[in-house]
Amino acid sequence: MDSEIEKNKKIFFSFDIYSEEALNLAAYIFEDRIKFSSSKKDNGAEFVFDNYSENDIRDFVNEALNQQCRIDLATVTGPLTRFIVTKALISGMGEGKNE
């Protein structure tokens, strides 16, 4: 993998694929690791990365995709997850043992 330091690398994320929420979550995770700025442009967001390696930027893009997949998945499995988590929390409190 290429790990050369690059300057002012620009990456455009289309809102057709990536939601603002997914990009914000990825940005939050990487805010201590990569220096970048972002701005809305056309139907998407442009991220400008400053002085970081290609590997870091690839990880960021990977994380944005991971977050978007998670958000998309939650629309399908969200109710099941909420049910299981609620059951776990109720059991943790010692209730519902006889169900």
Add this chain to the structure above:
Amino acid sequence: MENKQQNKKQTLLFQQWKKNKDHVLLTNDFGGRIELSGKLFNELCDNPDNIPQQFFDNGFVSEMLDFGKLGLSWLNTHCNVCLSPTLHILVMTARCNMQCLYCQAGAPGRKKDMSLDMSLETAKKCVDFAFKTPSPVLNFEFQGGEPLLNWNVLSETVKYIRQKESESDKDVSISLISNFILMDEEKANFLLQNEVSICSSLDGPENVHKKNRHSENDISYNIVCKWLKYFNQKYDSQLGKAYKIFRPGAIITVTKNSIGHAKEIIDEYVSAGLESLYMRPVSQIGYAAVNWNSIGISPAEYISLYKEAINYVLTLNKKGVSIIEKACQIFCEKIFNVGSGGNYDLDSPCGAGTGQIAYNYDGNIYTCDEARMLAMEGDDLFRIGNVNDPVEKVLTADAVRACKYASELNSQPLCSRCAYKPYCGICPVFNYATQGSLFGNMATNFRCAVNKGQIDFIFELIKDKENEEILKKWIQR
């Protein structure tokens, strides 16, 4: 996929599958498991006219589901969904008399600061808190640092637990994790008489153990071996005793220093008289992250060593030597017995805050021991309260809820359709420490790669009937 059988529309439920060379493994959330040839899988996908009986029996046909039976199976495999905390980890001190290269407890270099010891007052409050939680079963685990550095408080706490137990209807067990450097006959007798089970760390043969686990004058290896043998002898000669003595246990942390020593590690355990070993790779958190270049191991390196170790254990088993590996045993329990395996990390959701809680020396409570270790690094994200707080408030703290959501595998992109989902679990604290978020990113997650590698290997092993029979016997122990 639809099938006309007995004039009824039938749909094959292929929830999760994995292609493995010329075979396909199908699993479902009820613990159902079918391995079939790629040819048959393709035929069923294209034309599901003649569905084999095992698909009906294992919950793979949507119109023929026995919800009562499948519901029970689901609960058996998801123990954290119906538990309240059973494991209560008490950190007697954050001090340690060793300086292990991979310490996650934040203990190295903290030998003399007595303010890092748990007071007896705090220890009693921890015990009181645990007894107020609803679980009928409580396991107290003394950890550190090195817990024997705070022996007076530890021994008084053991007495207090036994006194509380006699006044309650809870089933209580106590365990101690120690490096044995401060162990002596008097302490050992006290622990045995109070039915405290003992566990230590033995990283393999002397040269490997010494490289990983630094102690003054390099005495650790000899001391661990001496006391493991001592407790083993006590276990073997317990007949007629008024109290129960447990066989001692030990865990191995696999680092770069372990590579090439798989067989020697197993031999070391056999010669120490141990009948089980628990292998786990070093985690890139805590002090280990600082030393990662010298001790770090990749998932591929770990799996390669793990395969060599398990193959050797099976060879010894075939020769009549009684020894098992616990990580493999846990996965086998889940695969063959459709059980939980009893491991909070390998469950969905994980047991943070609902299966286990950890009490730091200062009385602060965390979702699990990993979370407490992270706090020693200065990050209190997973703190869920204090021993002075009401139990209800602690057990429903934000961090508990966040851990539940983050570790529920149906909400994880790569896990929700993974064939190994019924056998696996993720750790939000590990994800946060290594990848920056509780959810993590399974595509590049260390533990995901290790778990997949281990389960791949087990499915490879059980293609051999003799291996399968041996591994099934491991579960019965």
